[in-house]
Amino acid sequence: MKRLVILGGGESGVGTAILGKKQGYAVFVSDFGKIKKSYQDVLNDYEIKWEDGGHTESLILNADLVMKSPGIPDKAPLIKHLKASNIPVISEMEFAALYTQATLIGITGSNGKTTTTMLMAHILKEAGLKSVAAGNIGDSFAKWVALDDQDYYALEISSFQLDGIEKFAPHIAILTNITPDHLDRYEYEFENYIRSKFRIAENQTEADYLIYDADDEVIVEWLEKHPVRSKLMPFSITKELKQGAYYAQEEINIITDDTRMTMSTKNLEIKGAHNTKNAMAAATASRLLSIRKATIRESLEGFQGVEHRLEYVLKINNVSYINDSKATNVNATFYALDSMSAPTVWIVGGVDKGNDYKDLFPLVNEKVKAIVCLGVDNAKLLHTFSNMVETIIETESMTEAVKIAYKLTDKGDNVLLSPACASFDLFDNYEDRGRQFKNAVRNL
Structure with missing residues (x-):
């Protein structure tokens, strides 16, 4: 029986484990972090062996085939070790x-x-x-x-x-x-x-x-x-x-x-x-x-559109609140700012993936009245945009960011969450960030 090892016990890993089991593989799932309880239950139901909280190399390096979750980089030592051993490492696709x-x-x-x-x-x-x-x-x-x-x-x-x-x-x-x-x-x-x-x-x-x-x-x-x-x-x-x-x-x-x-x-x-x-x-x-x-x-x-992508949330005191949490890079935020037709308070920030904000300068000059930074490290944003807007404020939570944005608006304005960055410093993922934004807006 061929041995299929799956690195990562998330959605793609558990799905692959079920398919591997059905196709007659001996399946083993290993996650460096913690596997969610719901996924543990599925693996147990299918009688699939698994471990979390670290990788046992002896149970991985004897694989015939390895499927790695997309979150694991190719330069991870374990992946390099597998490839050096000529064990194929493929994706769920x-x-x-x-x-x-x-x-x-x-x-x-x-x-x-x-x-x-x-x-x-x-x-x-x-x-x-x-x-x-x-x-x-x-x-x-x-x-x-x-x-x-x-x-x-x-x-x-x-x-x-x-x-x-x-x-x-x-x-x-x-x-x-x-x-x-x-x-x-x-x-x-x-x-x-x-x-x-x-x-x-x-x-x-x-x-x-x-x-x-x-x-x-x-x-x-x-x-x-x-x-x-x-x-x-x-x-x-x-x-x-x-x-x-x-x-x-x-x-x-x-x-x-x-x-x-x-x-x-x-x-x-x-x-x-x-x-x-x-x-x-x-x-x-x-x-x-x-x-x-x-x-x-x-x-x-x-077709109504996708949650967290230029999603209209609410109008409060004639100010529109827009959730574009899915904008995890500069280009996505460019589209969002480009579509604003009223003065905008822009909530931005998170984990910067090597962003170059130059393309946003004309749009920020034209449309943005104030910037609210929402990230653990906002130094680059402050350095880049301080001269472009009169008001740029650092915040440490979504509730605080939304409250400050609310104070900075006048009738007819927009508040746009379009972070241009990944979310992992303060949030689980962009969905969590978007949901927290919507909840904070509803609680104003």
Whole structure:
């Protein structure tokens, strides 16, 4: 019996453990930290051996195959040791894809991937197809394959998950954009991160498709130097295209294999140029899957957006509170500030992943009236923005940040939580940060 060792007892680890057990592997789960009680119970129910609070190397280095959770960097000593021993170390995406015949739509990018994945899943459901969103959101891909295999998967895939693939190839790959992010995991080399994102297309064949943002110079330049085999389906809001999707005169135009679909963007619930792009990407993929135009139109118009991404929370004293906790990098915050149409008190800060805030300067000058810093170390933010706004204040909790923002507003203003940073200094994750923001706003 082949031995499958899983490093990390979170969602992807436990899902992979269930699938591994069903496929006849001897499975062992090892987590350096603590495995949640709910996940411990699942592993016990399936009679899967596990440990937490540290790794027992003798129980790991005898593996035939190792699946590591995306949170563990390749430079971790244990991973280096495994690779030196020629033991394959793969991601959940790679493992789960081996055991399903489903059509895979893989979605990656620095920003927009969650919204695009949810949009895609929404259209597939509305079309009556047996399908789910999985990967970086919801239940793990492996768990679905093990317990209720679908015909279609809309998979949100991070660069860390792509780092662990060997043969994984989605039929349709969507690359929303590439901006500097997670550079701490890529030796602070942007090129390493770009290469990682493009792994989504590296195993595709001529029968597959790559949908990508033709307005993104990073993507366009990389494709010129590193051609892929899949059929290219670009999308753009600045130029007319012969194949793919483009935006003109408040309409999206989608051209696939000589068929054309047009739809107005006026009725889209989700606003902003970035969401028009997300809609174009999902609609293009849907047309490639031969989903009816009417279904695509109705699905796009009915889609409400994603929690923690430019989520309208409340209006208090004629001030709008907006939760954009999912903005964990500068590019995401750029979109958020760009969509503000009133003077804005901006709550920002957290774990800085090597951020360059230059791109935000024009927007901060134009739209931001005050800045509330929310992080353990705000020195870089204070240094960067002190000369741009009259008021910049440091806070140490979400409740305090929201109370101070409330005092800084006048009627008609916005309060925007768009941190541009990871959340791990003060919060469990960006969802926890967003929920704390919403609770603090409701308690004003």
